[in-house]
Amino acid sequence: MRQNKILKISIGIVAFVLLFMLLTMVFLEPWAAKKIQTAFNKSSDKYHLEIGEVNISILQSGIELENITLSTKLQNDSLTDFQGEIVSVKFKGIKLFKALFKNDIDVREVNIFNSRFEGKLPFQEKTGPAKVSPLNIRIESLIFDRLVLDIKDKLSSRTYSLEDAVLKVYDIQVAKQDTISPEIIRQFDFNAQKYATVSADSMYTMTAIGIDYAATSNSLAVDSFSVHPNYSNYEFTDRNKFESDRIEAGLNQIVFHDFSAGDFIKSGNLVSSYIEIGKMAIDIFRDKRKEFKHVDKPAFQDLIYNYKGKITIDSIGISGGKLTYTEHAEGANEPGVIRFNELNALIFNITNDTIFKTEKAFLGFNAEALLMGKAKMKVQMKGRLFDSQNTFAVNGNLSGIEVMELNPMLEKNAFIYATSGKIDAMSFSFTTNNTKSAGQMNLRYDGLNVAVKNKRTDDTTAVKERVASVIANMKIVNSNPMPGEEVRQGVIGFERDPEKSFFNYCAKSIISGIKSSVTKTQETRKESRKQRRDK
Numbered sequence: 001m002r003q004n005k006i007l008k009i010s011i012g013i014v015a016f017v018l019l020f021m022l023l024t025m026v027f028l029e030p031w032a033a034k035k036i037q038t039a040f041n042k043s044s045d046k047y048h049l050e051i052g053e054v055n056i057s058i059l060q061s062g063i064e065l066e067n068i069t070l071s072t073k074l075q076n077d078s079l080t081d082f083q084g085e086i087v088s089v090k091f092k093g094i095k096l097f098k099a100l101f102k103n104d105i106d107v108r109e110v111n112i113f114n115s116r117f118e119g120k121l122p123f124q125e126k127t128g129p130a131k132v133s134p135l136n137i138r139i140e141s142l143i144f145d146r147l148v149l150d151i152k153d154k155l156s157s158r159t160y161s162l163e164d165a166v167l168k169v170y171d172i173q174v175a176k177q178d179t180i181s182p183e184i185i186r187q188f189d190f191n192a193q194k195y196a197t198v199s200a201d202s203m204y205t206m207t208a209i210g211i212d213y214a215a216t217s218n219s220l221a222v223d224s225f226s227v228h229p230n231y232s233n234y235e236f237t238d239r240n241k242f243e244s245d246r247i248e249a250g251l252n253q254i255v256f257h258d259f260s261a262g263d264f265i266k267s268g269n270l271v272s273s274y275i276e277i278g279k280m281a282i283d284i285f286r287d288k289r290k291e292f293k294h295v296d297k298p299a300f301q302d303l304i305y306n307y308k309g310k311i312t313i314d315s316i317g318i319s320g321g322k323l324t325y326t327e328h329a330e331g332a333n334e335p336g337v338i339r340f341n342e343l344n345a346l347i348f349n350i351t352n353d354t355i356f357k358t359e360k361a362f363l364g365f366n367a368e369a370l371l372m373g374k375a376k377m378k379v380q381m382k383g384r385l386f387d388s389q390n391t392f393a394v395n396g397n398l399s400g401i402e403v404m405e406l407n408p409m410l411e412k413n414a415f416i417y418a419t420s421g422k423i424d425a426m427s428f429s430f431t432t433n434n435t436k437s438a439g440q441m442n443l444r445y446d447g448l449n450v451a452v453k454n455k456r457t458d459d460t461t462a463v464k465e466r467v468a469s470v471i472a473n474m475k476i477v478n479s480n481p482m483p484g485e486e487v488r489q490g491v492i493g494f495e496r497d498p499e500k501s502f503f504n505y506c507a508k509s510i511i512s513g514i515k516s517s518v519t520k521t522q523e524t525r526k527e528s529r530k531q532r533r534d535k
Contacts, residue, residue, distance in 0.1 A: 047082070048073050065089040072119070081154070082119035086112060093140075104136040111143045118150040123158060139172040157202035165192035170215070186262055187215045203236065204229055213261050220256040233285045233326070242293035246285040253278025268309030275313060280321030280343070285335070287328045292499075299390040299434060300502040301363065301383060305352050313350040318343065323369070329413045336412030340369040340377070349385070356385040372408070375401035375423070381506075389433040394506060398426040403448060411453055421448035421478070428513055430492040432505060441490030441513025446479040448518065476518045490517030 037049050052067025070084035093108025149162040168189040196207040210223030227249040229236050236246040258273035304311055321343040328335035345367035365381040379396040403421035411417045423445045430439020450473060481487045492513035496505050 044073075046073060047071065062094065063091045070117075082117070082121060084117040085115065087114035089113075104138075106136075106138045107140070109141045109143070110139055111145065112147075114146050115144060116148040116150075118148075120152045120154045122155050123153040136176050137172065137174040140170070142169040142172055143167070153200065156200040157198055158200040159196075159198040161194075161196045162192055163194040165190070165195075185265065188262060189214055189216075190261070198230070202230060203239070215262070218258050218260055220259050220261060222254040224250065224252045225254055226250045234287070236285075237287040237290060241291060243286060243288060243290045248283045250281045251277050251279070264309075268307075269311075270307075270309060271312045273314045275316045277316070277318045278320065280318050282321070283324045283326070285326045285328075287335075289328060289330045294499055296498040297501060300392075301385070301387075301390045304350060304363075305386070307352055311350060311352045315346060315348040316350070318345040320344065327409075327413060332412050332415070334412055336409040338406075338409045339372050341373045343367065343369040351385065354386075361385045371398065371401065372405045374405050375399045389435075391431060391433045393429075393431050394439075394509075395429045396427070396510075398423065400424050403445070415453045417451045417453055419449045419451050421450075422446060426514075428492060428510055430509055430513070432496070432509065435496055437492060437494045437496070437505070437509040437512075439492040439509070439513070441492050441510075441517050442487065443490055443514060443517040444480055444487065445518070448476060448478045449473060450476070475520055477520055480517060488517060490514065492516070 037051055041048055048071050050069045051065050053065070055064040055066070056062075065086075066088050068084075068086040068089060070082070070086075072082045088111075090111040090113075091107050091109075092111070095104075095106040144165065144167040147162060147165040147167060149160060149165075151160045153159065166189075169185055170187045172184055172186075174184050191212040192208075194207065194209055195211060196205060198205050205228045206226070207228065208222050208225045211221075213220045227247060229246050229248055231239065231246075233246055237244065253276075255276050256272045257275070258271070260269075260271065263269045263271065298306065323340040323343055324337065325339075326335045326337045345365070348364045348366075349361060350363060351361075361384075363383050363385055366379070368376065368378045371377045376399045377396065379394070381392055381394050383390065383392040401423050403418040403423060407418055423443065426441070426443045428439065428441045430437050477488070490513040492509050493516075494505070494509040494512045497508075500508075
């Protein structure tokens with residue numbers, strides 16, 4: 001008898017559960033889907049929501065929404081054309097008491113699976129009043145699994161795309177009437193197969209492959225990052241009225257150590273103990289035949305100080321790379337090229353922390369590379385932070401190289417061609433500031449001889465060019481030191497052009513020392529005349 005009662009009670013419970021599940025499936029779930037759709041579509045004047053199916057789990061306090069579509073409402077004056085598809089959204093651990101009686105959203109976990117958003121939006125700088133939260137919201141864990149984005153700007157050529165991304169956001173807390181912005185994201189993990197964006201002017205595409213960020217280790221790793229111009233050299237420069245650099249860059253195996261992506265998103269702070277770059281390749285092209293835009297450029301240090309957020313990077317290391325600079329000079333038939341291969345560099349103490357206005361600290365740069373793939377060149381730069389004159393000390397040296405190896409730049413930009421000569425060694429030391437550079441150059445070379453080229457025909461054998469070559473060789477000393485003489489010391493001195501970059505400033509300073517070393521001074525001319533008389 002007792003067993004029969006237990007059996008009847010059990011059957012009754014099962015029947016009640018089945019009936020409740022049936023009522024939930026037949027009435028509650030469709031009602032919930034319609035309720036959610038109606039509430040959203042009524043509150044949004046731009047987007048229309050459709051939900052294919054709703055599954056409710058009372059025992060697990062969960063809701064699953066399936067086959068969700070989001071689209072823009074038809075409006076004649078709308079600049080928005082947006083579509084979104086989500087296979088499934090699961091809410092787990094919903095605190096029903098808070099939802100029903102306190103009108104608060106408190107959820108343990110939200111999982112969004114296989115979502116794709118694409119379309120065109122107006123990326124306006126001013127988007128109107130900031131959005132505020134109508135409820136108190138707390139989500140312990142929000143996960144986007146396999147997120148795909150393809151968004152275009154209707155007002156420019158800017159685009160954003162994201163492939164196979166996984167985003168995990170932890171402990172989202174928004175109080176009622178709080179502004180909804182990226183600042184609500186405190187901690188997150190993120191990885192994506194690919195991220196790409198096209199600049200608003202369509203000139204560049206920037207792509208990152210293999211992105212992986214972990215909040216627990218504060219480490220961001222990127223397999224490769226590239227900056228790719230969308231036009232060839234001359235097509236690119238033809239689209240600009242003024243001189244401009246066309247930059248193509250590729251970086252591999254990039255790691256930001258002790259880097260908070262959340263802090264960077266919220267406040268723009270760029271803080272890292274070490275940024276390492278495995279390989280780097282940069283190609284720069286400039287067409288000097290274009291009109292020059294007369295605008296002052298800030299000093300290198302001022303670029304750091306003027307950054308709106310906080311910058312504190314202990315060091316940036318590049319363990320291998322190459323740099324190519326191509327310049328088409330005015331009057332030249334073809335561009336000249338200078339190359340640096342096997343580049344290794346370390347930049348240290350990059351910061352705009354104002355504490356260093358009173359405490360002594362230095363920004364520095366050490367690099368070594370093979371000039372034209374032949375001669376090892378080393379450069380060291382060091383400057384006091386928050387120095388009012390932006391003073392930099394520069395030291396460097398170059399090993400032996402045949403001067404003819406420099407012809408790819410000399411003949412196209414200086415319109416001279418080295419027919420013979422060898423640089424045995426070169427060392428330089430100078431300081432730069434906001435107005436001028438000053439220092440010394442020690443350049444050892446022998447057998448230097450040059451030929452002048454015709455700018456239009458590139459000919460060096462015509463009578464005019466031969467005469468010019470003779471005059472040019474009369475103005476230079478073909479060796480240093482000359483037989484029986486001590487090594488001549490060159491003088492570095494160059495006035496800073498505020499319209500040119502810091503690296504142009506340093507290069508022109510070094511060139512001034514080379515000219516001083518190879519050009520005959522009044523004293524060397526007198527010595528040459530004396531030697532001819534003695535003979």
